Amino acid sequence: MDPIGLSFEHNRWYFYGQTDRGFRQFRVDRVLGVSLHELPATDLTFSDLEKNMTHVPMTTVKLELTSLGERMLEGILPPRRDRTWQIPIRELTFLGRQLMRIGPEVRVIEPQDLREQLIRQAEKMIAVQQSNKPFGQN
Numbered sequence: 001m002d003p004i005g006l007s008f009e010h011n012r013w014y015f016y017g018q019t020d021r022g023f024r025q026f027r028v029d030r031v032l033g034v035s036l037h038e039l040p041a042t043d044l045t046f047s048d049l050e051k052n053m054t055h056v057p058m059t060t061v062k063l064e065l066t067s068l069g070e071r072m073l074e075g076i077l078p079p080r081r082d083r084t085w086q087i088p089i090r091e092l093t094f095l096g097r098q099l100m101r102i103g104p105e106v107r108v109i110e111p112q113d114l115r116e117q118l119i120r121q122a123e124k125m126i127a128v129q130q131s132n133k134p135f136g137q138n
C-alpha cells in the first residue's frame with residue numbers, strides 16, 4: 001500500500017493509502033501491525049485523494065436506525081444527524097454486508113438497490129439455516 005497520511009475525523013484517527021483496489025481509509029485503532037518494506041512508494045498527497053474522489057460515481061444512502069443500531073453503525077459510517085451519507089457506488093455491496101451485521105436495528109430508506117441487496121442476503125441466510133446439506137452441495 002502506498003501511504004498518503006493520517007487524518008483525525010469524528011474523534012478517530014484514520015490512515016489513508018492507495019491499494020490495488022483504489023484509495024482506502026483505515027481506522028488506526030483497528031490496525032494490527034505495520035512493517036516497513038524496501039519497495040519505493042509513490043508520492044501521494046491528500047490532493048491526489050481528493051482529485052480521485054471527484055471522479056468516483058456516488059450515491060446517497062439514507063438509513064433509519066434504532067438507538068442500538070446507531071451504536072453498532074459507529075465503526076461502519078461516521079455519525080450523521082440526518083442519517084444520510086454520500087457513498088461511492090462501488091462500495092454499496094460492501095456496505096450492505098456491513099449493514100447485515102446490524103440486523104433488524106437498521107432499515108435502508110435509499111437507495112432501493114441497497115435495500116433489495118439486504119433482502120436477498122437475508123433470504124440466503126434463512127435458506128442456509130433451514131438446510132441440512134453440507135456447504136457446497138445444492
